[in-house]
Amino acid sequence: MPTSIKLDMDTKTRLQRLATSRQRSTHWLMQEAIRQYLEREEQLAQFRDEMQTAWDDYQDTGLHVTGKEVFAWMETWFTDSEAQTPKCHH
Template sequence: MLGIRLDETLEHRLDALAERTQRSKSFLAKAALLRYIEEEERKQYENDLTVARWEEYQETGETISNDAMTDWLESWGTDQEKSCPTK
């Protein structure tokens, strides 16, 4: 169980939204918290992935050239779309 103290302005906004949507304040708060947590988890996953990629690069020095990436991107949406370049 979680209890949260809201400032007066936020409390009034939540009350108004609950009334307009005919949802409980608890329902709205739970939905908002769920969205926030999912977004923060996604950001953390992306950050972890970026760090892992950076560490791999530092160990191997392997990259994909800008020309290869540009060539691939320019093929998007054409009949001759190319596969993603690999190291």
């Protein structure tokens, strides 16, 4: 679907310079920039939703894992003595 975008001269110049150095078209760079932006924003929205759900669950149950417990567990990752995921508690 064709879409147009108005860019200021400085942005156009920078885009053209980058396209030339990357041996890509300006069109490709704009598509890639938009794709990456959308992906990042969608991931951020998903993270926010998950955090809200976690907060709501905590408010309802009081169950939690402390940061200290999580960091201790993470320090065992990729070792011969990798620990089990910490259990939630009050």
